[in-house]
Amino acid sequence: KIRRFELGNPGAVSVSFEFFPPKSDKMEAKLWSAVERLQPLDPSFVSVTYGAGGSTRERTHRTVSRLLKETAMAPAAHLTCVGASRGEIDEIVREYADLGVRHIVALRGDPLEGIGAVYRPREDGYAYASDLVEGIRRVADFEVSVSAYPERHPESADWSAEIDNLKRKVDAGATRAITQYFFDNDLFETFLEKVRAAGISIPIVPGILPITNFEQTMVFSAKCGTSIPHWLARRFAGLEQDSETRKLVASAVACEQVLDLVDRGITDFHFYTMNRADLTFAICHMLGVRPATSEQQAA
Ligand code: FAD
Secondary structure, eight states: OGGGGGGGGSSSSSSEEEOOOOOOOHHHHHHHHHHHHHGGGOSOOEEEOOOOOGHHHHHHHHHHHHHHHHHHSSSEEEEEEEEEOOOOOHHHHHHHHHHHHEEEEEOOOOOTOOSSSSSOOOSOOOOOHHHHHHHHHHHHHOOOEEEOOTTTOOOOOHHHHHHHHHHHHHHTTTTEEEEEOOOOOOHHHHHHHHHTTTTTOEEEEEEEEOSSOHHHHHHHHHHHOOOOOOOHHHHHTTOOHHHHHHHHHHHHHHHHHHHHHHHHTHHHHEEEOOTTOHHHHHHHHTOOOOOOHHHHHOO
């Protein structure tokens, strides 16, 4: 366990960053400027999401491939099994293995009809993330991360179903879980207690969402099951027309969240960057995660 005054010691905290594959040349330029700004922070890995139902298969592959070739960072490719056959998924996994990728974030994905629709597994597909993890491990020796939900996945009937599912994913070979974003650290801590009580010992890395757009965050949170505390809504209230102040507030909120998690003994953080560097860079700075000095680089 580290304490705040120790932040800044190299290695005290480790971070990873999530990006999404860009759709246009303009978005591509934005992503790469974020990548360049965040790379000196030496993340333990950077992950690239996979569009709903495999809609970004090519773009995710291209982005992961470029990260591998043009940066010193270790890329992790997200992969969802919804809507695809086992054969199609195995082929994608083999392509990543051939490319030299060593880390996959294995997910089931949302129903093709959208979040909230009834999920029906394909007969010839991997039904759930635990089946996908098993399939990936059969194809090659990947590091496999999976999802975890401090406020429960909306389809899980109860907490025991939720924790059993995480356990199945770990038994299938997952070595890290990254959480859905959350804003109430007490919920995360209670979740962690449940996970550890069930004998699950892999790292559970909190997913941190710096809020770039509060309205959108409210809409998405309602769908994915993340609660918006009353105090959080009050902090953003009245700033609808004031993007400058919203950004400062977003940075303050996320810094407060991660520093409180440090006080609770957390040392690994995964940032949902939304392909922007500014907020994530500032929060990392507060965590003591800084570009290496020339002396450190030489050592
Ligand atoms: P699972 O772990 O398979 O669980 C889904 C639900 O099924 C749970 O309620 C579980 O309890 C239940 N379940 C599991 N096994 C069984 C069983 N045998 N019988 C009955 N019920 C069962 N989505 C994307 O489309 N692309 C991404 O890149 C992406 N990245 C993500 C990254 C992170 C860190 C997180 C937290 C989520 C991400 N998502 C992504 C969203 C994710 O795809 C959705 O939340 C999806 O609804 C569930 O995927 P999962 O892997 O968590 O599913």
